Amino acid sequence: MADPYATLGVARGASEADIKKAYRKLAKELHPDRNQGNPKAAERFGQVTSAYDLLTDKDERARYDRGEIDGDGNPTAPFGYGAGGTRPGGAGGFRSQQFDMGGGDAPDMSDIFEGLFGGRGGGGGGFASGFGRRSAGPPPKGGNVAYRLQVPFADAAALAPQRVTLADGRTIDLKLPAGVETGTQMRLSGKGDPGAGGPGDAIVTIEIQPHRFFTREGDDVRLDLPVSLKEAVEGGAVKVPTVDKPVMLTVPPGSTSGKTLRLKGKGFHRKAGGRGDQLVRLVIDVPADDAALKSFVAGWTGGGNPRANMGV
Template sequence: MRDPYTVLGVPRSVGEKELKAAYRKLAKALHPDQNKDDPKTQEKFAEVSSAYDFLSDKQKRAQYDRGEIDADGNPRFAGFPPGGGGGRSGAAGASGFSAEDILKEFMSGFSGSPRGGARGPGSGAAGWDPFTGSAGQSTRQQSFKGDDVSVTAAVSLEDAHSGASVPLHMPNGRTLNVKLPRKVEDGQQIRLRGQGTANPMGGEPGDAIVTVKFAHHPRFRREGADLRVDVPITLYEAVLGAKVRVPTLDGSVELNLPPGVNTQKALRLKGKGLHGDGDLYASLRVVLPEGGDPDLESLMRFWRDQKPYKVRDQ
């Protein structure tokens, strides 16, 4: 990840309140629900979210500010603290190189591409290992991984509920088919080993950090594990009772409406929420016939004049 302060556009002295405000502003503009057809914006959203999670962790932020860890939370090489004098002529910080950059440059002088300096003893085709004092590829060089990449996966409630396999579009243009974890949550991060950037020094590639974001659903409203759905019914179904079909994440089910059902309260379908952990609440909405109906209007005038009843205090 890039410098989290740069990602969020805030100074290093930023307070918690200002940090949260900056994140909210960016998250609102970059949210996947608002940019469904723009994968690059979704990637920026994931990067902004990761940067905020990093800086809102007081321990990680303090370690990062002291130069103990990088923006991905990995320890920095202790021999070259950022901005310190461990680099070439003490100018590593001023030159803009990170500790890892300097180490790579240092190691390249012993791997068959000298930069004018003398090579160590036994320097042959295999190269001299400055860390082990022997010929062969450096074990330190082998330990470097490629960079991790951040990816956002917009997941439907149905796919999250069933733990389906979903296509994941990677920054390099590849598409992976990823199986969602059981009971995956909104905002949960999944690490895909070896799916990040290749290591230019020949070591293992980095990982892909996938942030799951639940896509906006046209019908269901989510409240944690509970779901809410509007169910339109006719006036005569509300008065006389009926059997109506109600959509759920597992398919529609039949719901018995008692005569004179009160549409003020939602009807609860236990265990029909997300992952089966929550419930589904069906809010009944009486819908009148379009264009009006003379007979219905006549009946309602009779009720108004002959059988009025109160539904409000005033």
């Protein structure tokens, strides 16, 4: 017998638009699909739905405002005779959360539930119409199961298949998508918990492991490559690791530390197709105690001041 205005949290003179807006908000919060295992939420959902039904029926709302019926739609006078002459089973009838005994058409609630629950008529939990009746909807699916998969850096770049062991002990080979990165989620349909309406899904979140010498920059891979002083001065071909396999790279004569060379197509696979590159930065490795090098440097002028462009 609660006040339907108070149940929806609106003023007595609220417009139909205000009532509808208030109901949308409450129904979204309280719908059984989103409150499984919470009977209080289901009870409250029924109350706000019943209040919405009454206040969106112009005749019933007017009768309530005149005091002829209570918040449940029942006549307020003894033995069911209201001020307007309403009787049990008459044209006004009793109004109940479970049944509409007035003989009128039930209000169309599809517009509300389509907006709230994706057009499923109130969701798969079984609650459908504004009168709290249970529909013959499909039984609920099982729950989804979350997994976190650590993928080696090179495997992620090359899209190498990854084997996943599910909770029931089964294994599945997972094909990584182009553009994969840490946080990418992959859905495996039907690999979740069992349920009356079929199994749920497995949700796999990817975590790319760091590499000991590769780093990622967008779809490119970066690498600092040590080269000897002789290789830097004279140039020549050197072997370079990539995320696929080692390749030969030509170092130009007279290269300095920090010079960056590019290996095309040796990076991560792009979502739009193709692959990024591998950017190789040369780092000249000078031995700490080489007598021949010390002897050479002692008689060398040094080639000028390499810091001159810095003003020092």
